[in-house]
Amino acid sequence: MTNDYRFEFRPYQRRFLRSLTTNHGKWDIREGIILRLTDETLRVGWGEIAPISWFGSETLEQVLDFCRQLPGEITDETIFSIPDELPACQFGFESAWEWGSWKWGNEFFSMPNAQCPMPNAQSFSALLPFGEAALNQWETLWQKGYRTFKWKIGVDAIADELKIFESLTRILPASTKLRLDANGGLSYEEANLWLRTCDNLKANAELPLEIEFIEQPLPVEQFQQMLELSTSYETAIALDESVATLKQLAACHQQGWREIFVIKPGIVGSPSRLRKFCHQHQIDTVFSSVLETAIGRLAALQIAAELSRNNRAIGFGIDHFFEQEETWFQTLWNDL
Numbered sequence: 001m002t003n004d005y006r007f008e009f010r011p012y013q014r015r016f017l018r019s020l021t022t023n024h025g026k027w028d029i030r031e032g033i034i035l036r037l038t039d040e041t042l043r044v045g046w047g048e049i050a051p052i053s054w055f056g057s058e059t060l061e062q063v064l065d066f067c068r069q070l071p072g073e074i075t076d077e078t079i080f081s082i083p084d085e086l087p088a089c090q091f092g093f094e095s096a097w098e099w100g101s102w103k104w105g106n107e108f109f110s111m112p113n114a115q116c117p118m119p120n121a122q123s124f125s126a127l128l129p130f131g132e133a134a135l136n137q138w139e140t141l142w143q144k145g146y147r148t149f150k151w152k153i154g155v156d157a158i159a160d161e162l163k164i165f166e167s168l169t170r171i172l173p174a175s176t177k178l179r180l181d182a183n184g185g186l187s188y189e190e191a192n193l194w195l196r197t198c199d200n201l202k203a204n205a206e207l208p209l210e211i212e213f214i215e216q217p218l219p220v221e222q223f224q225q226m227l228e229l230s231t232s233y234e235t236a237i238a239l240d241e242s243v244a245t246l247k248q249l250a251a252c253h254q255q256g257w258r259e260i261f262v263i264k265p266g267i268v269g270s271p272s273r274l275r276k277f278c279h280q281h282q283i284d285t286v287f288s289s290v291l292e293t294a295i296g297r298l299a300a301l302q303i304a305a306e307l308s309r310n311n312r313a314i315g316f317g318i319d320h321f322f323e324q325e326e327t328w329f330q331t332l333w334n335d336l
């Protein structure tokens with residue numbers, strides 16, 4: 001692209017096919033903005049800004065304020081000087097700037113025909129519904145080819161969740177990997193109980209499935225306790241909320257975190273700086289969605305394909321896709 005772009009944006013709101021329940025409650029509607037850059041040769045780049053403020057990114061209001069104060073014509077300088085307080089904006093603008101430079105043919109997608117990359121379900125992790133519903137839903141996802149599942153914990157009473165978990169471990173087939181995501185919702189005692197339970201399962205050689213990790217057991221403020229837990233148990237811990245942005249990621253790494261880092265490209269910040277960090281430090285990563293729409297998803301998957309290096313499934317299961325995926329975009333940009 002040349003150095004000057006026409007900048008346009010449209011806010012959107014979309015209802016999930018199924019709501020996402022975490023220990024922060026129920027989430028039904030995704031709000032964000034789609035942006036378009038058009039250069040002097042009329043080449044177009046699309047970007048998505050899909051913040052999750054409860055997770056540590058900027059708010060939607062901050063995104064809207066930022067976009068509204070920009071002029072209709074912007075430059076590379078504008079794109080690469082977005083402040084770190086707006087990480088989802090950094091992602092949206094930079095990925096629109098990169099749009100069109102990507103190649104589709106990697107471990108996540110095979111190319112049966114040049115038009116349509118086909119996701120390779122085995123490389124993706126699928127979200128199970130929370131609570132007991134997981135027990136009847138995993139099979140449909142298994143049939144679609146998923147072999148890695150994520151189940152939310154820290155939503156209900158721990159005794160109930162442990163019971164469902166025990167059933168899950170007995171019914172899931174061999175060669176399944178299971179991730180438990182607490183979204184920072186456990187107490188220190190509960191985190192110990194979950195880790196001990198998982199370690200005991202691991203010691204039981206008859207158990208066919210693998211507990212891959214527990215994600216963000218404690219709140220962000222309790223980094224030292226998580227560091228201690230990571231050395232006390234066999235079961236791995238993945239940081240997620242603690243490393244929501246690039247700045248937090250660097251700080252946790254600097255303070256000695258050597259287990260797994262979940263990276264959500266949609267809110268982590270500048271893709272170019274993320275690439276630099278990952279190339280510099282060979283960290284163990286899991287790439288994950290922010291439940292963005294197809295625009296942000298393409299950009300996030302591109303980054304995941306470039307930077308994944310440990311065979312870990314990526315958290316971009318298709319389980320939360322939106323309704324009317326084709327017509328939505330045309331309505332949003334009615335000049336297409």
Ligand SMILES: O=C(O)CCC(=O)c1ccccc1C(=O)O
Nearest residue numbers: 125150183288289290291315316
């Ligand atoms: O990471 C995944 O496997 C799916 C995505 C996911 O769980 C998620 C999606 C939106 C917001 C927060 C989270 C999370 O990992 O906690």
Ligand SMILES: [Mg+2]
Nearest residue numbers: 181183215240
């Ligand atoms: Mg998580």
